Amino acid sequence: MYTARVLPKRVYLTTILHLALAGLLLMCSYSLYAGDGNDVEVTELGGVYQINASVVINAEAEYVHQVLVDFVHIYRLNPSIIESEVLPVDEPGTARVRTRVLGCAGYFCQELERVEKVRELPSGDLIADVVPEKSDFRSGRTVWHIDALGERTRIVYDSKLEPDFFIPPVIGKFMAKKSIHTEITTSFQNLEKIANVLAERDWITDFTLSSRLSATHTPCDLATR
């Protein structure tokens, strides 16, 4: 027969205190900062998750925009986009994009289906509206606002998502917010990297073309072109 070992009350209290402190640290660590003074905030109210981010990335706005509308390669933005597809459009000037995202909260992972209708406003802002009947979300809207800052770009990202699946209260919601924060931060980091690769490749193409031109034409030829 096993006999339970009784721990002194002091040991129990210390353990509970340590766990509470660890929890508090964990809760503080995910909120607010993605680094370099950039804000990424995830909140939840009445089952609606709101993501607000204002991030400056080291890439030119032209290339950032190019990456964001390259829906065919959207899977490059985040490894958690495990499926993606550009669907036929039913309205001119819009795109319909299907993604399946592997969302993990702690050890629990769930695949989330989402179809969004994306359009670009004359201002250059991108708006993506969730199509609820084809998604695991009751509603959702994401707005990308892109501001050129010379060789850098400020992105203001506002998103509201209402999941159509059960998320356990307290711990579940906390883990979901933490997971969204991590994924958004990863997406911004990848966006910066991809935009810079595109810029570099453009530069190499321009350089190669101009080298070819200068090799086949004399400076006088070029001056008269």
Place this chain on the structure above:
Amino acid sequence: MCVMPRRVWLACFLMVLLAACATGRTVGYRSDIQPLLKQKCLRCHTPPDGEGYLQTGLDMRTYESLMQGTFYSEVIIPGDSRRSILNKLVEGRAGKDMIMPHNSDNKLTDAEIEMLRLWVEQGAEYN
């Protein structure tokens, strides 16, 4: 102390044995993956002028260059085939137009796709 009957021990041993068998064979990079990549992918993913290499920077000639990935990111996340770009593309999870290889004469069979998946799930080792 609680002593477990011999029958319980035997049952546990058999369960562990069955679980080990169920995981299947180990996929080897040198024996399985490299020959497959050579046959189906190298035509385009070889520097300096393979079309796939020029477009993405993915050089599939060696294990090291494969693990290095494209200009944009790694294509393999060891142990995680669901998130690995290589698996997404060969399985057609990034849309029909993106299925790799693009050349329809060179399509991977279901068994080859599964082999790639297993290799990545098993850690994508140089074995």
